[in-house]
Amino acid sequence: MNLSEILDTLNASILTGKVTLQKSVENAYCADLMSDVLSFSITKSILVTGLTNAQVIRTAEMAAIEVIVFTQGKRPDSQTIKLAEEKQIPLLVTDLSMFEACGKLYERGLRSRLHRHNQTPTKRCQANSH
Amino acid sequence: MSNAEEGVFFLTGKDFTNAGAASSSLKDVLERRGIPRDIIRRMAIAAFEAEMNVIIYAVAGMMKYRVTDREISITVQDMGQGIPDIELAMTEGYSTATDQIREMGFGSGMGLPNIKKSTDNLTINTVIGEGTTLEFFIRIRDGITTEQA
Numbered sequence: 307m308n309l310s311e312i313l314d315t316l317n318a319s320i321l322t323g324k325v326t327l328q329k330s331v332e333n334a335y336c337a338d339l340m341s342d343v344l345s346f347s348i349t350k351s352i353l354v355t356g357l358t359n360a361q362v363i364r365t366a367e368m369a370a371i372e373v374i375v376f377t378q379g380k381r382p383d384s385q386t387i388k389l390a391e392e393k394q395i396p397l398l399v400t401d402l403s404m405f406e407a408c409g410k411l412y413e414r415g416l417r418s419r420l421h422r423h424n425q426t427p428t429k430r431c432q433a434n435s436h
Numbered sequence: 437m438s439n440a441e442e443g444v445f446f447l448t449g450k451d452f453t454n455a456g457a458a459s460s461s462l463k464d465v466l467e468r469r470g471i472p473r474d475i476i477r478r479m480a481i482a483a484f485e486a487e488m489n490v491i492i493y494a495v496a497g498m499m500k501y502r503v504t505d506r507e508i509s510i511t512v513q514d515m516g517q518g519i520p521d522i523e524l525a526m527t528e529g530y531s532t533a534t535d536q537i538r539e540m541g542f543g544s545g546m547g548l549p550n551i552k553k554s555t556d557n558l559t560i561n562t563v564i565g566e567g568t569t570l571e572f573f574i575r576i577r578d579g580i581t582t583e584q585a
Contacts, residue, residue: 338541339541339542339544339546340540340541340542340544341485341541341542341544341545341546341547341550342544342546344481344484344485344546344550345546345549345550345553347474347477347478357540357541359452359540359541360452360453360455360456361452361455361456361488361540361541361542362541364455364456364459364460364484365484365541367456367460367463367480368456368459368460368463368477368480368481368483368484369477369480369481370473370477385453393460
């Protein structure tokens with residue numbers, strides 16, 4: 307699904323300028339808890355969220371999320387938008403609720419294909435408390 | 437080790453404006469070195485969670501990194517309250533975060549578990565009332581890129 311199809315499906319508008327619109331996604335994930343987003347690898351994905359602070363942009367950056375859509379007309383402040391522009395992550399806003407937004411994206415074929423992070427088999431965790 | 441590169445970032449507690457900046461800079465370093473994308477993503481996630489922990493819970497801290505051709509290792513040391521029960525802190529969903537932190541999308545009790553899951557080794561050393569040091573690394577040469585990027 308490319309960006310213009312997403313805009314169309316969600317009746318969304320774009321908040322960021324100066325970012326490439328040549329993005330397409332195959333997966334979607336929906337959360338307000340950023341650590342939940344960070345607990346999986348989900349490639350070529352759009353994040354649907356009601357959270358609008360700078361940590362959402364950072365989370366998307368670290369998790370290599372392609373596009374973020376804010377639901378219920380919630381808009382981040384200008385600093386957050388600027389950060390997204392720097393990181394080349396398009397920000398969209400829709401008036402739809404989270405449920406409706408996810409439902410419409412699902413209808414159009416997006417899924418959450420989650421991958422647990424790969425580890426080398428000899429992984430260990432040691433903990434020392436003094 | 438050949439081709440090693442090191443650096444350090446300083447972290448300030450409660451500085452939510454710059455939270456994530458250190459991990460972002462680290463990610464730039466890893467990208468410049470041409471490290472596979474799934475490894476960069478795993479390390480960026482682990483570094484970001486560790487950085488957020490310092491910002492949320494500690495007075496100050498630092499993140500040191502060392503990258504070689506074989507592995508990326510990170511040490512995050514903070515001046516904080518320490519972790520009274522590491523086993524509990526490693527439990528998914530357990531959190532001592534305030535509502536304010538939760539409103540920012542963190543404090544869901546996944547931070548340390550996420551770091552452990554994303555890396556090949558995590559070591560936690562903590563002293564109550566003094567601070568916590570996390571050390572974690574990811575190997576680059578063995579076991580890479582089975583995930584589609």
